[in-house]
Amino acid sequence: MTYLSGVSPPEEPDDAASEGSRIGDVGEGGGPAEKDDSSAVDAEAPPPCPTRFCNGVATACIPCRAVVQRWPRTCAIFLGVVCPLFLLIFVAAICGYGLAELEGPVEIQTNNAIIATRMALAFHAAVVGNVTRKLPVICACTFMLDEEREERDVAFQECLRKEQEERNRTELLQLNGTSGNRTEVQLNGTSSGNASSIPVLNGTSDNTSTPTTDDVFNTILNISDGVTDAVNNCTKPPALDVLAIEATVQEIVYEHIEGCGEAPINTTFSRICGKEVFQGANTTISPNLLLKSMNECGVAALDVVESYRLGEIVVAELASQDITFDWIRCTDGKVNLADVVFNPLANTSMFRPEAQEELVVEAWLANQREMYCAYVDMAVAANKSLAEAEREAMRQSFSQASGFDSCEVNSYAGGWFWFTVMTTIGYGNTAPVTDGGRAMIYTLGFASILIFAGLLAKAGSIVVAVIDDWLHRLHLSVLAWPSIQAFVWGGLYYLWSFLIASYYVHWNDDRLAEEITYKDAYWFAYMSTTTIGLGDYYLDHSVIIGIDLLVWPLLILFGFVLLSAFLNKVGELVASFLPKEQADFAGKLAAEEHMFSCCPTRLRRHKPGVVQEADEVEGEESMPAKECGQSTPENEAEEDIHVDVPFDEK
Numbered sequence: 001m002t003y004l005s006g007v008s009p010p011e012e013p014d015d016a017a018s019e020g021s022r023i024g025d026v027g028e029g030g031g032p033a034e035k036d037d038s039s040a041v042d043a044e045a046p047p048p049c050p051t052r053f054c055n056g057v058a059t060a061c062i063p064c065r066a067v068v069q070r071w072p073r074t075c076a077i078f079l080g081v082v083c084p085l086f087l088l089i090f091v092a093a094i095c096g097y098g099l100a101e102l103e104g105p106v107e108i109q110t111n112n113a114i115i116a117t118r119m120a121l122a123f124h125a126a127v128v129g130n131v132t133r134k135l136p137v138i139c140a141c142t143f144m145l146d147e148e149r150e151e152r153d154v155a156f157q158e159c160l161r162k163e164q165e166e167r168n169r170t171e172l173l174q175l176n177g178t179s180g181n182r183t184e185v186q187l188n189g190t191s192s193g194n195a196s197s198i199p200v201l202n203g204t205s206d207n208t209s210t211p212t213t214d215d216v217f218n219t220i221l222n223i224s225d226g227v228t229d230a231v232n233n234c235t236k237p238p239a240l241d242v243l244a245i246e247a248t249v250q251e252i253v254y255e256h257i258e259g260c261g262e263a264p265i266n267t268t269f270s271r272i273c274g275k276e277v278f279q280g281a282n283t284t285i286s287p288n289l290l291l292k293s294m295n296e297c298g299v300a301a302l303d304v305v306e307s308y309r310l311g312e313i314v315v316a317e318l319a320s321q322d323i324t325f326d327w328i329r330c331t332d333g334k335v336n337l338a339d340v341v342f343n344p345l346a347n348t349s350m351f352r353p354e355a356q357e358e359l360v361v362e363a364w365l366a367n368q369r370e371m372y373c374a375y376v377d378m379a380v381a382a383n384k385s386l387a388e389a390e391r392e393a394m395r396q397s398f399s400q401a402s403g404f405d406s407c408e409v410n411s412y413a414g415g416w417f418w419f420t421v422m423t424t425i426g427y428g429n430t431a432p433v434t435d436g437g438r439a440m441i442y443t444l445g446f447a448s449i450l451i452f453a454g455l456l457a458k459a460g461s462i463v464v465a466v467i468d469d470w471l472h473r474l475h476l477s478v479l480a481w482p483s484i485q486a487f488v489w490g491g492l493y494y495l496w497s498f499l500i501a502s503y504y505v506h507w508n509d510d511r512l513a514e515e516i517t518y519k520d521a522y523w524f525a526y527m528s529t530t531t532i533g534l535g536d537y538y539l540d541h542s543v544i545i546g547i548d549l550l551v552w553p554l555l556i557l558f559g560f561v562l563l564s565a566f567l568n569k570v571g572e573l574v575a576s577f578l579p580k581e582q583a584d585f586a587g588k589l590a591a592e593e594h595m596f597s598c599c600p601t602r603l604r605r606h607k608p609g610v611v612q613e614a615d616e617v618e619g620e621e622s623m624p625a626k627e628c629g630q631s632t633p634e635n636e637a638e639e640d641i642h643v644d645v646p647f648d649e650k
Contacts, residue, residue: 076462080458085455092416092448096415099418100414102440103326103414103433103437104409106434107324108402108407110318115361115403123310123394124309127305130251131248139301142241159234242304245297246304249304249308307391310395326429329356329407329542330406333406341545342545343547363405368397368398372393372394412544416544422445423531456561461564464569483573486572489566489569498522501518501522501524511540529559530563
């Protein structure tokens with residue numbers, strides 16, 4: 001049995017300051033144990049750890065000595081149970097804050113990549129869908145309107161031929177060492193010589209409402225008036241179908257990027273292929289030319305659509321992932337967090353995952369729209385075409401936008417995660433991904449586990465000792481039997497698990513608006529208090545606030561204490577059925593008389609301290625034949641030697 005310094009035995013209630021008195025002397029079967037031998041042994045036994053700690057404090061502090069002498073049990077409970085539990089919570093909060101500081105920035109980066117991937121895929125799907133829907137009309141109308149397609153192609157091939165001849169002539173002059181006064185044609189610029197040129201379109205502009213092909217080219221290519229008479233250096237002008245497809249994509253861009261200017265009226269799809277455009281179209285159609293034009297139009301549409309794929313933005317493995325808030329918390333800044341995190345009655349709906357996700361997605365879109373407009377203005381100012389400027393702006397804005405500028409580290413969620421690591425619950429719903437975070441788990445996490453195991457075991461033994469002493473003082477020693485105590489502590493553990501389950505149901509309904517059955521909630525409580533932690537049910541990090549870092553660890557830790565007390569009594573109950581002293585392995589086997597009631601002499605129980613000679617044992621081959629269980633003088637002598645050892649005798 002356990003002793004506490006300063007605890008009075010029930011036989012001497014007036015001597016409250018006597019040290020070495022017993023908390024409870026309960027023998028096997030519930031009766032008081034013999035005091036002549038056991039008391040002497042117990043007087044020499046060192047006091048338990050909390051009592052030694054109390055005595056150490058009392059030695060250094062004279063006022064504390066009086067407190068310890070007057071309330072030894074309270075001192076043991078406070079210093080051996082309450083303080084260690086709060087110490088574990090404090091360690092979890094401090095280490096969890098450091099872990100959240102390491103993991104939070106990485107989570108923000110990953111979430112931005114997830115949003116960018118989603119938006120890029122959605123934008124490309126919109127481009128594909130709209131172009132696919134309008135492509136037949138685009139190809140048909142541009143074929144009928146673009147009457148000069150063949151002339152431009154012939155002129156382009158003639159330009160290439162002349163340019164190649166000019167290049168060959170220049171190279172020949174350089175080989176002969178003479179250059180003359182001839183002006184060389186540069187492929188990437190204009191020259192003052194006779195550079196080859198072809199017209200873009202030969203249509204004329206009038207004041208009617210129907211746009212000419214020149215108007216269409218000038219608008220979509222973003223070229224000012226008077227500059228489209230010729231394209232130098234054999235640059236093939238884009239076909240009308242390509243321009244119409246680009247115009248269609250630009251409509252989608254302007255719908256996707258709201259608030260960044262307005263699409264020019266004459267770049268819309270209806271302006272290019274509207275009903276009024278077909279009034280003067282050529283109705284003489286060559287089937288072969290139509291098929292060729294439709295095929296070229298489809299290839300051109302594929303090229304345009306692929307140019308807006310944003311493949312460098314899309315990360316395939318992130319497409320199916322959810323935005324997480326395990327280490328961060330995002331709010332709109334309208335709520336004072338100091339009034340919420342430690343208020344159990346506060347409204348925490350703004351912390352729900354769907355609410356935070358909606359907030360950050362809106363912020364990401366606003367930031368991406370702002371960056372897109374800025375990049376388009378910069379590209380246009382650099383004399384780039386509108387289509388090229390849009391593509392470049394989309395890539396830059398999608399890769400650099402962020403929606404988490406208003407977010408901060410959720411240290412309370414980090415503290416709860418550290419608590420699950422320290423207690424070895426480990427639900428598995430999240431895990432550190434940075435090298436620094438994992439290094440903390442390797443080092444400080446392992447140390448936390450050792451501290452938790454030591455404090456929990458001692459807390460359980462102290463609670464059992466104090467309860468035993470309380471029952472003994474109330475003359476209810478029969479309730480201190482290991483069999484009864486195991487049943488009581490087991491019942492308390494299961495009742496406490498039901499309390500945890502009830503709070504878990506309320507917590508999920510209040511924080512997440514989710515309904516959890518009591519059956520599932522009790523499963524969560526059992527998985528948590530036994531440190532199994534399968535992870536099918538857990539606390540969502542996104543809605544954990546400061547009060548949760550106090551309430552939930554206390555609920556779980558006290559469940560651990562009850563379970564530890566239950567296992568302590570089960571251990572005592574099992575130990576009461578085991579033999580106290582055995583000389584060797586043969587003696588342990590012979591002690592099981594119901595299994596070895598008749599056995600060779602070498603396995604028969606002998607008096608402790610008397611060892612048979614090896615030669616004598618080896619000389620005996622076997623006992624005389626007799627029936628198992630038959631009484632013999634040797635057995636009777638051995639029965640006289642057998643002494644029952646009380647349960648708590650040391």
